[in-house]
Amino acid sequence: MTQVLIAHPLNAAAFAPYGDVLDATGAPDKLINQGLCARFHDRATLDFGADGRAGISMFNAEPCALPFALAMVERHPDGSQAFIPLHQNPFLVVVAPDENGTPGRPQAFITTGAQAINLHRNIWHGVLTPLAAPGLFAVIDRIGPPPNLEEHWFTTPWEVRTA
Ligand SMILES: NC(=O)N[C@@H](O)C(=O)O
Numbered sequence: 001m002t003q004v005l006i007a008h009p010l011n012a013a014a015f016a017p018y019g020d021v022l023d024a025t026g027a028p029d030k031l032i033n034q035g036l037c038a039r040f041h042d043r044a045t046l047d048f049g050a051d052g053r054a055g056i057s058m059f060n061a062e063p064c065a066l067p068f069a070l071a072m073v074e075r076h077p078d079g080s081q082a083f084i085p086l087h088q089n090p091f092l093v094v095v096a097p098d099e100n101g102t103p104g105r106p107q108a109f110i111t112t113g114a115q116a117i118n119l120h121r122n123i124w125h126g127v128l129t130p131l132a133a134p135g136l137f138a139v140i141d142r143i144g145p146p147p148n149l150e151e152h153w154f155t156t157p158w159e160v161r162t163a
């Protein structure tokens, strides 16, 4: 029996239990560069663990279409993971609460195209899922001893769609 997950517009409050939403909207924290640049300062909680360090990688991911079959979620016990789009296309973000070591009901969001996300350490999430090409992202996450990865494959994939 198919289980449907409705994707909603991403907002910081709904995402707060799972991570940070980064954008350049609203009042900046400071104006810099002789007033020519608005700085939205220090907007994410980064964590790379005691034995890791920060790394910046470039991802070029194949886009997916909705409805999307979400077969699995994963988590990184030793570090946070941030996805910063190098384009203005919306992408799909799926997260889930932890329930005694396995994910609970996932939540699906679609970004505005002008948002980045930072997943907090050990948060269940779907892997990077662009919804349009190019699926180009900068990713800031932990570089360190493996595995820093735990996967959970659903018995039946969730069907992710918009309302
Ligand atoms: N494997 C990898 O580097 N990326 C995943 O963790 C992901 O969340 O996309």
Ligand code: NI
Pocket (backbone or CB within 6 Å): 074, 076, 081, 125, 127
């Ligand atoms: Ni990940």
